[in-house]
Every structure is written in C-alpha cells, then in structure tokens.
Amino acid sequence: MTEFLRRALVASPTPPAREAAAALADSADWVPVGDADVVIALGGDGFMLQTLHQMLARRQLAVPVFGMNLGTVGFLMNEWRPHGLDGRLARAKSFKVTPLEMTATGVDGRVHTLPAINEVSLLRETRQTAKLEVTVNDRIVLPELACDGILAATPAGSTAYNLSAQGPILPLGSALIALTPISPFRPRRWRGAILPDKTRIGLRVLEPAKRPVSAVADQREVRDVASVAISMDRARELTLLFDPEHALDDRITMEQFAA
Incomplete structure (x- = not known):
C-alpha cells in the first residue's frame, strides 16, 4: 500500500469539473503539481491526455496520476466520487503507459x-x-x-x-x-x-x-x-492509477466484447 502525502489537484475548465474541484477543495492540503507525489485529475479523457503531456514536459515521470471522470467517455479515468479518496488511493492499481x-x-x-x-x-x-x-x-x-x-x-x-x-x-x-x-x-x-x-x-x-x-x-x-x-x-514511461474494479487492463480487454 502506497501513501501519497503530497497531492495536487487539477481540473478541466468545464463546469462539472470545476464544481468537483470545489467539492474536494477542503479535503486535503493540496500542493502545486511540481511538488506533488500524486496528481488528482478531474475531467475527461482529453483532459487526462493534456495532464499527462504536462507531466512529460515537466519530466515528472515518477508521479502517478489518478483521474476521475467528469467528461463523456472517461476511458482513462475512474468514477467520480467526492468521498473516500484516501482509501481509493491506498488500494489503487498502477499501470505503466509508454508513449x-x-x-x-x-x-x-x-x-x-x-x-x-x-x-x-x-x-x-x-x-x-x-x-x-x-x-x-x-x-x-x-x-x-x-x-x-x-x-x-x-x-x-x-x-x-x-x-x-x-x-x-x-x-x-x-x-x-x-x-x-x-x-x-x-x-x-x-x-x-x-x-x-x-x-x-x-x-x-x-x-x-x-x-x-x-x-x-x-x-x-x-x-x-x-x-x-x-x-x-521507453525512457518516458508514465503511471496511471485505477480503482481495482475499474482497472485499465480489464477495460481494454472488455472492449473486445462491447456490442
């Protein structure tokens, strides 16, 4: 179990993501992304890609990202829930993504x-x-x-x-x-x-x-x-975090059976 003490919160400019960020504002002592050991990203898949590209630009390759979906599809995101983030991060499954x-x-x-x-x-x-x-x-x-x-x-x-x-x-x-x-x-x-x-x-x-x-x-x-x-x-691998019940590898596998 990994304990992430320094957390950064980033959100898409869409109204749902901004409302979600406001709901989480008092739940932690948020730090700037450059000082974080985990990033919480609120938005859709497009915003997750933007966030990951910013991590590449900052060379923060060792900092994982836990996304919560406030967009449409949210394939790269977890379900949005305003409560229980500590437990979710503790149980999260990590996946390496190679660009x-x-x-x-x-x-x-x-x-x-x-x-x-x-x-x-x-x-x-x-x-x-x-x-x-x-x-x-x-x-x-x-x-x-x-x-x-x-x-x-x-x-x-x-x-x-x-x-x-x-x-x-x-x-x-x-x-x-x-x-x-x-x-x-x-x-x-x-x-x-x-x-x-x-x-x-x-x-x-x-x-x-x-x-x-x-x-x-x-x-x-x-x-x-x-x-x-x-x-x-391979020199710039990134890490995504997922709830065990919504892990990225399982999502990709199940897409092969989608109607």
Whole structure:
C-alpha cells in the first residue's frame, strides 16, 4: 500500500469539473503539481491526455496520476466520487503507459519531435487522397498507400481513434503497436498491421505539394509534413492509477466484447 502525502489537484475548465474541484477543495492540503507525489485529475479523457503531456514536459515521470471522470467517455479515468479518496488511493492499481515519439520533418525542412500517448496519425489536408510510402525498420513494406491517412496506436490508445478506424484492440502490456490505415483506397485489401513495439515505423509523403499531409501526435498537429518517424519512447514511461474494479487492463480487454 502506497501513501501519497503530497497531492495536487487539477481540473478541466468545464463546469462539472470545476464544481468537483470545489467539492474536494477542503479535503486535503493540496500542493502545486511540481511538488506533488500524486496528481488528482478531474475531467475527461482529453483532459487526462493534456495532464499527462504536462507531466512529460515537466519530466515528472515518477508521479502517478489518478483521474476521475467528469467528461463523456472517461476511458482513462475512474468514477467520480467526492468521498473516500484516501482509501481509493491506498488500494489503487498502477499501470505503466509508454508513449510514442513522433519525429516529423516538414516540407520546409523543419523537424518537430513530439510524444503521443494514444496515437500518431497522418491525415490528408485537402480533397486529394494522400499517398504514403510505409517502411518498417527501414524496409519498404508498402511502396504506395493511397488513403485518407494512417495511424500508429499504443495499447492504451488502441480503443480510441484506432478502434474507430477499424484497428485492433491491443491488450495493455502486449508490447505491440497497431498500424492502421484510414479509409485505404489502394491496396484495397490492406487493413493494417500489428507490430512489435520495438519497431521503427517510417512514413514518407509522396507528392507532398499536390497531396499535402498533416501529422498529429495526440492533440498536437504539424502541417505539411514530408516524412514521419515513429517509435516507442521507453525512457518516458508514465503511471496511471485505477480503482481495482475499474482497472485499465480489464477495460481494454472488455472492449473486445462491447456490442
């Protein structure tokens, strides 16, 4: 059992999350996030991603985050309850989440390196179909993929955009990456790949002037890219805390049986 003495409270700007933060205001001596040994996040999945990205930026990799859902889906969150937080933290089950690293080179030559906890996605910017060359560990596996886009998802992110694009659900801890096309036109029968998480994925934009493509790492976009390299960033693992009855690994498993 872990005792978290220094707790920080962060909340989404939405009215429900602000009301929840007010309800918890007197329940602990809250400290700034930079001084905390656990962060309580109130909001939805989008706010949880923002919080985790802030932890990456601050290099607070050892500080776990316990989220409570005040949003819509709340896949990365626990149930909102204003009471019993001490006991919940004491019983919480921890899960490591390893982000992807996206290195996107623009047509202007500028290089952007960004983390992605859920997925890296490439998307066409105009009505023109995107054309991409796909490499795996520097080997060309698809000389030309005509599509609306393509994404690489972590196990934690495999039930998000990846699932909506008909990609596979990856069990947490499976050490896999899902590579999923978005509305593929050619080759028609290619539905994606499941790759070991040690894989280096390369995506080169063909005809970038005629068929411009943007790259998105979770919620951060780089426009007009020429190429994108994707790999797991094991040096920056994050920790999420969950109630034992609502643990992330069980949620991901049960999504495979959702109607």
